[in-house]
Amino acid sequence: MSEKNPIRVFVTHRFAESDDYLRFFEFLESVDNFFYLNCSAPDNVPKTGGMDAIKDELIAQIKQCEVVVVLASLYLEKPDLIRFQIDAAEANHKPTLAIRPFGGVADTPKELAARVKENVEWNERVIVDALRKLARNEETSRWEVIDFP
Numbered sequence: 001m002s003e004k005n006p007i008r009v010f011v012t013h014r015f016a017e018s019d020d021y022l023r024f025f026e027f028l029e030s031v032d033n034f035f036y037l038n039c040s041a042p043d044n045v046p047k048t049g050g051m052d053a054i055k056d057e058l059i060a061q062i063k064q065c066e067v068v069v070v071l072a073s074l075y076l077e078k079p080d081l082i083r084f085q086i087d088a089a090e091a092n093h094k095p096t097l098a099i100r101p102f103g104g105v106a107d108t109p110k111e112l113a114a115r116v117k118e119n120v121e122w123n124e125r126v127i128v129d130a131l132r133k134l135a136r137n138e139e140t141s142r143w144e145v146i147d148f149p
Helices: 019-029 050-063 072-077 079-091 110-115 124-136
Strands: 007-011 036-038 067-071 096-099 118-120
Touching: 007 019, 007 124, 019 067, 019 072, 019 124, 050 079, 067 072, 067 079, 067 124, 072 079, 072 096, 079 096, 079 110, 096 110, 096 124, 118 124
Parallel strands: 007 036, 007 067, 067 096, 096 118
Antiparallel strands: none
């Protein structure tokens, strides 16, 4: 993975930028030397065609990515829409990564955790390691380093 070959990421959305959607990209931006391309486009709301057009747009966005990130908080809000996005990811052979609801107030729903390849918490290092593993099969095997004063 380099700046010329970023990991292509799709993050589940409901055609609006939720707090966790924005927070996810803030976490990625805080990691040095991690390059990604956001394939999700919540602003591309189809103007006509109803639910079929919405589904077609989501499938088109998912087909461009290497890994689908499922925000558990959105799953709790809009389970049918997020289930569809997971179904589209599976149909297009895209690995899925769930991120628990932010703040530790709730766990990832069991039915969601059972469907995804990885389920992680809000930790930029853990998220990036999972993205690298799922998208490119890169094992990071990093150790936590603690500096004592």
